[in-house]
Amino acid sequence: MNWQTWRHITKLDPDKVITKEEIAEIAASETDALMLSGTLDVTPENLAELYDNVRDAGLPLTVEPVDPSCARFEGIDYVFVPSVFNAGHPAFITGLHKEWAHHADILWDKVVQEAYVVLNPNSSVGKLTRAKCDLTPAEVAAYGVVAEKYYSMPVLYIEYSGMYGDPAVTRAVSEALSTTRVFYGGGINSGEKAAEMGQYADTIVVGNAVYEAGPAVLKETVKAVK
16 A cells, blocks of 8 residues: 555544445545544544444545544554644644654554645634744745755645635645655535646545535545546
8 A cells, every 4th residue: 555646535524423324425436545634622532433434444544643642553554643834833843743752652654744834824723733824835835845855754735724725835835846745635625626736736635525515526526636
């Protein structure tokens, strides 16, 4: 299994309700993987419940933990760990990571490091991390260069979290990088938007549309990039 070949990831929130029927439709959508991830009210318990509901979906399973308590390895193929480069709160750059490394037994071969740039100040993740979001495309691309050339991080994740972002940002980041993979997430609720961001991002991540528009729209986004 090679996560670097994935073009489409479906993000599911442990704090939101999803039916078995919807999970079956997602599994049939040809999305490349499921990412279990959320910002608010995510606990080891509701993460475990969501895992139990999707474990037989026949898709690669990943977790993107909001804090060390949700860094689950059992039954998980990869743990994508974000470091929010533009966070105003240092805990979300390296602070929580230090605590994780200090107190946990980490299966490092399952860990994928993500350099996050959060660009929606009104989002839960923007508020939680106190992200500085008023960045130009060139500034976001510079974060990407730091991630690739200085830290050798495999992923630069452009996170608009609930709103559709500026394709110029994704394009600038893509053009600045050569080895780090570009992930884009935020506001993709149609095939048209998926195709637009998919021109520049190596992988698009679709989350809210699953809950707001249903699996049929998810299938449109998959078809647009594959």
